[in-house]
Amino acid sequence: MVSGDDATGAPIAWGALGALSADPAAPHRLWTVTDAAYAPTRLLTLDTRRAPAVVTTELTVRDADGNPVAHDAEGVYARPGGFWLGVEGRKGPENKLVLLDERGVTRRTVPLPAEVAVGLGGQGFEGVTARKDAAGREIVWAALQREVAGDPVGVVRIGRYDVAADSWSWYGYRLGTTTVAGDWIGLSEITVVGDRLAVVERDKLNGPAARVKQVHTVPLPSGPAPAGTLPVLEKRLALDVLPALRAGKGWTQEKLEGLAVAGDGTLFAVTDNDALDAATGETVLLDLGKAKGYRYLR
Numbered sequence: 001m002v003s004g005d006d007a008t009g010a011p012i013a014w015g016a017l018g019a020l021s022a023d024p025a026a027p028h029r030l031w032t033v034t035d036a037a038y039a040p041t042r043l044l045t046l047d048t049r050r051a052p053a054v055v056t057t058e059l060t061v062r063d064a065d066g067n068p069v070a071h072d073a074e075g076v077y078a079r080p081g082g083f084w085l086g087v088e089g090r091k092g093p094e095n096k097l098v099l100l101d102e103r104g105v106t107r108r109t110v111p112l113p114a115e116v117a118v119g120l121g122g123q124g125f126e127g128v129t130a131r132k133d134a135a136g137r138e139i140v141w142a143a144l145q146r147e148v149a150g151d152p153v154g155v156v157r158i159g160r161y162d163v164a165a166d167s168w169s170w171y172g173y174r175l176g177t178t179t180v181a182g183d184w185i186g187l188s189e190i191t192v193v194g195d196r197l198a199v200v201e202r203d204k205l206n207g208p209a210a211r212v213k214q215v216h217t218v219p220l221p222s223g224p225a226p227a228g229t230l231p232v233l234e235k236r237l238a239l240d241v242l243p244a245l246r247a248g249k250g251w252t253q254e255k256l257e258g259l260a261v262a263g264d265g266t267l268f269a270v271t272d273n274d275a276l277d278a279a280t281g282e283t284v285l286l287d288l289g290k291a292k293g294y295r296y297l298r
Contacts, residue, residue, distance in 0.1 A: 027263030
């Protein structure tokens, strides 16, 4: 991917891309967002009709008063009339969903429930998506990267937020395991694909040591989970992304963090380059073909 020009003729700067979303109005356009490496937070559009893909526009995220704001945005969902952001905090209570209008101005902020936030460290929201239910109510789905203290070991939470009811419920997702000292496995993206939720599950390894860079899917629940429960959703491996990350014969990137099915049905993924912080600085944007070509992505 390369920079297009802004209104002044200068290239649009980009980096630290931790999320992807389809554009509901343009089948070849994707949205992505910069994370805490840069301030203020910016939403960027990618034109995938070109090769390489081109960053065509940028939109600064603003607070309710219109002032530029900096978030650790780790998830984005483009919706008619605006966006949902999944914002990760340094501490559990700082995690939140942020609803933006089409100009990038904040219209609503949704905190994590206190009983969930208190059990989180610095690894919280890592993806956000949404879908209207059978009654036409907007339901937001958000993935937490690591376990909440007190939950079963190896089970992370997928949150269901009912916008109209302003209520949360929670489902569980069982992570794979690792035997590498100092490694861990977590979730780094979520998106609705048909009647399933697709999530990115990855380890913390890069280069030749990288092992787990996968897309799994789970059934899309039709309603909220019963209060006080954490039903674990049955997962299916839809795609091992590691061969695609290695195909360039370069350094295998660690942070597979964005996944989206564009309006034309093409599955895309992107890596977060960590803005050159103890990293190679490379961003890999993957065209993984038509989503319907994968058994559990239909």
